[in-house]
Amino acid sequence: MAVSQTPRSPLLELKDLRMHFPIRKGAFRHVVGHVKAVDGVSLRVEDGETLGIVGESGCGKSTLARTVLRIYQPTSGEIRYRDRSGGTVDLAALSGPALDEIHRDLRMVFQDPQSSLNPRLPVIDIIGEVLSVNGIVKGRELEHRVADLMLSVGLRPEYMRRYPHAFSGGERQRIGIARALASNPRLVIADEAVSALDVSVQAQTINLLQDLQEQFGLTYLFVAHDLSVVRHISDNIAVMYVGRVVEKAPTELIFSRPLHPYTEALLSAVPIADPRLRRHGTRIRLAGEVADPAHPPPGCPFHPRCRYATELCRQELPVLRTITADGHAAACHHAESLSLNPFADRTVPEFN
Amino acid sequence: MLQIPMNTDPDFAMAGGRLAERDLLIEVDDLRTHFFGGAGSIRAVDGVSFSIPRGKTVCVVGESGSGKSITGRSILNQVPRGGRIVSGAIRYRPDPAAPAIDLASLDPRGRDMRAIRGAQIGLISQEPMAALSPVHTIGNQMMEVIRLHLKMGKKEAREHAIETLALVGIPRPAERMDSYAFQFSGGMRQRVCIALALACRPKLLIADEPTTALDVTTQANILDLLGSLQAEFGLSVLFVTHDLGVVAEIADEVVVMYVGRVVEAGDVDTIFHAPAHPYTKALLQSVPRMHGQPTERLAIIEGMVPSRFARPQGCSFHPRCKQARAGLCDQRDPQSVGIGDGHVVSCLLYEGGQ
Ligand SMILES: Nc1ncnc2c1ncn2[C@@H]1O[C@H](COP(=O)(O)OP(=O)(O)OP(=O)(O)O)[C@@H](O)[C@H]1O
Numbered sequence: 001m002a003v004s005q006t007p008r009s010p011l012l013e014l015k016d017l018r019m020h021f022p023i024r025k026g027a028f029r030h031v032v033g034h035v036k037a038v039d040g041v042s043l044r045v046e047d048g049e050t051l052g053i054v055g056e057s058g059c060g061k062s063t064l065a066r067t068v069l070r071i072y073q074p075t076s077g078e079i080r081y082r083d084r085s086g087g088t089v090d091l092a093a094l095s096g097p098a099l100d101e102i103h104r105d106l107r108m109v110f111q112d113p114q115s116s117l118n119p120r121l122p123v124i125d126i127i128g129e130v131l132s133v134n135g136i137v138k139g140r141e142l143e144h145r146v147a148d149l150m151l152s153v154g155l156r157p158e159y160m161r162r163y164p165h166a167f168s169g170g171e172r173q174r175i176g177i178a179r180a181l182a183s184n185p186r187l188v189i190a191d192e193a194v195s196a197l198d199v200s201v202q203a204q205t206i207n208l209l210q211d212l213q214e215q216f217g218l219t220y221l222f223v224a225h226d227l228s229v230v231r232h233i234s235d236n237i238a239v240m241y242v243g244r245v246v247e248k249a250p251t252e253l254i255f256s257r258p259l260h261p262y263t264e265a266l267l268s269a270v271p272i273a274d275p276r277l278r279r280h281g282t283r284i285r286l287a288g289e290v291a292d293p294a295h296p297p298p299g300c301p302f303h304p305r306c307r308y309a310t311e312l313c314r315q316e317l318p319v320l321r322t323i324t325a326d327g328h329a330a331a332c333h334h335a336e337s338l339s340l341n342p343f344a345d346r347t348v349p350e351f352n
Numbered sequence: 353m354l355q356i357p358m359n360t361d362p363d364f365a366m367a368g369g370r371l372a373e374r375d376l377l378i379e380v381d382d383l384r385t386h387f388f389g390g391a392g393s394i395r396a397v398d399g400v401s402f403s404i405p406r407g408k409t410v411c412v413v414g415e416s417g418s419g420k421s422i423t424g425r426s427i428l429n430q431v432p433r434g435g436r437i438v439s440g441a442i443r444y445r446p447d448p449a450a451p452a453i454d455l456a457s458l459d460p461r462g463r464d465m466r467a468i469r470g471a472q473i474g475l476i477s478q479e480p481m482a483a484l485s486p487v488h489t490i491g492n493q494m495m496e497v498i499r500l501h502l503k504m505g506k507k508e509a510r511e512h513a514i515e516t517l518a519l520v521g522i523p524r525p526a527e528r529m530d531s532y533a534f535q536f537s538g539g540m541r542q543r544v545c546i547a548l549a550l551a552c553r554p555k556l557l558i559a560d561e562p563t564t565a566l567d568v569t570t571q572a573n574i575l576d577l578l579g580s581l582q583a584e585f586g587l588s589v590l591f592v593t594h595d596l597g598v599v600a601e602i603a604d605e606v607v608v609m610y611v612g613r614v615v616e617a618g619d620v621d622t623i624f625h626a627p628a629h630p631y632t633k634a635l636l637q638s639v640p641r642m643h644g645q646p647t648e649r650l651a652i653i654e655g656m657v658p659s660r661f662a663r664p665q666g667c668s669f670h671p672r673c674k675q676a677r678a679g680l681c682d683q684r685d686p687q688s689v690g691i692g693d694g695h696v697v698s699c700l701l702y703e704g705g706q
Pocket residue numbers: 021035036037055056057058059060061062063064111293535536537538539565566567
């Protein structure tokens with residue numbers, strides 16, 4: 001892939017993106033409020049980059065992914081995408097055939113393989129779906145393509161006539177990855193794509209995703225809760241909390257110098273594969289639940305759970321701002337003055 | 353100790369005194385659960401033996417498709433369509449003083465099994481959405497289970513359901529009774545599943561990848577929750593996961609499976625710090641490290657899990673095993689041998705006097 005040297009717009013740029021779901025009540029289904037699942041996200045994703053997205057359950061990661069793919073019509077904001085011709089389109093404003101065309105470029109691997117694979121279709125039709133629309137690829141050629149894709153994700157091609165139920169959870173997830181790769185996409189949004197895989201297949205799949213990235217110049221938006229995986233695969237990490245990005249930085253900085261108290265808590269909750277360490281718990285237990293995106297608390301949404309919260313935090317919403325010159329941004333009033341625990345504080349003797 | 357030797361095993365009598373001291377809730381003994389279909393039979397569970405001590409957590413790890421979920425489903429005697437338990441025993445001892453019940457010998461649809469399943473043995477599954485009905489409210493689903501098993505009236509069942517939802521940390525539980533599954537986030541949904549599984553205060557909870565789709569802080573909370581429920585109710589937990597970090601945090605004992613068999617079992621410290629089986633060792637090495645530089649590539653286990661229809665001759669792991677010995681591993685089927693206190697391994701390197 002030729003890399004142009006001229007500075008150009010990022011592959012994907014989200015500008016103040018919002019996705020609010022209406023809450024309806026009563027016989028007339030009146031709108032009584034909104035779930036602000038994504039609430040003002042601005043992010044840049046460069047060509048060939050892997051941007052990891054982490055955050056608590058319900059913070060809006062999947063909604064963000066689905067909104068970028070235009071499974072949802074965003075409430076407001078822009079999804080600027082640089083297409084193959086080099087021009088920039090706002091996906092938020094697209095519809096119909098133009099959107100279908102984009103959907104070959106932007107593919108998603110879903111969180112829940114059970115519900116995302118059609119149980120009535122054999123694997124060949126699931127993986128080959130995007131190839132066989134409009135009859136672009138058919139018959140023998142389709143079989144070969146599907147066999148190739150299956151092999152590349154570590155599935156046996158002789159199973160291509162089987163139905164999803166005859167595969168284990170991990171195998172089904174690989175079917176989903178093969179399906180996403182079928183149309184030679186440019187951007188793959190992986191929503192917990194490797195979470196259901198066991199360790200050795202996960203390792204194979206991560207290596208595979210990295211190989212494919214190198215080979216085809218793929219760009220990844222990688223949503224995952226496993227920080228060791230995210231750390232391994234991501235160039236940059238965005239940490240979300242209640243619909244917003246609260247910290248963004250190059251991967252190593254997130255771990256070595258977190259600037260947001262939520263990130264600090266997140267790092268301390270990572271389970272480490274060493275049973276000796278469980279007695280050395282220095283974990284910050286987050287009290288209470290993640291804030292309800294229908295009624296986010298005033299001020300900093302994290303303040304009810306934050307051990308550093310001050311009066312200012314209860315009053316004013318902190319915006320995401322660049323804190324240090326090395327590209328480290330955080331949305332915390334006190335980012336400059338707090339000295340938060342980096343991940344490395346929990347040292348582990350390596351096992352062998 | 354995890355592996356249960358047959359009565360025919362001479363070691364059994366010798367170790368008898370010690371084994372008898374272990375208060376086991378479940379003993380799985382040479383369990384075989386196969387699927388029968390057009391393409392031939394799949395030996396999803398192919399001679400599995402291990403046990404679950406009362407009040408303890410046993411983690412099952414292993415390659416995708418190795419039979420972890422089907423082992424759990426077999427204990428529930430609820431094997432998915434097309435499959436059934438073909439042999440072996442699942443001795444369940446709800447009352448330590450009374451004789452064990454062999455779950456494998458009960459009719460899966462019979463009254464006895466239905467009285468145990470869901471009431472005494474609860475399940476949280478890998479895919480919470482699949483476990484919850486899309487068309488019934490959470491409250492109705494909970495009350496149905498409670499009324500069926502605990503023979504409670506409507507009002508009492510409702511209170512019990514709300515209490516259980518509160519127990520698992522659902523805020524405003526009375527209000528949330530009227531919500532549907534899709535209205536909860538992933539983490540909350542999993543709490544609902546736990547509530548559903550615990551509604552009848554079971555003795556055993558089979559947790560099949562319950563935290564796989566959750567972020568770490570929620571996972572930490574759920575693991576804490578399971579830990580405290582365990583302390584409160586003396587619950588035994590069979591926890592299926594591929595996350596070795598989670599295993600290290602919660603397991604008392606670990607069972608490692610490969611292609612339908614247990615290849616190694618032992619207490620958690622032994623498995624992590626003195627693993628014996630080449631597969632266990634390779635597995636531990638393929639975890640992305642949280643320390644030091646993230647390496648360019650992860651260590652992987654070469655090759656693929658063998659086809660379920662064509663299990664390799666000899667040791668199933670031999671085509672991928674770095675320590676395989678030609679002429680031995682591709683010929684002989686390894687048997688499980690005890691190599692330490694409660695440490696069992698199924699590898700030819702350990703057979704013959706080791
Ligand atoms: N279609 C929808 N209608 C209404 N509310 C929704 C919808 N989808 C998601 N939500 C709500 O939006 C919020 C964000 O949900 P989302 O699924 O994006 O979270 P997530 O970060 O992916 O969580 P998890 O880690 O559990 O998958 C949640 O409060 C959820 O209940």
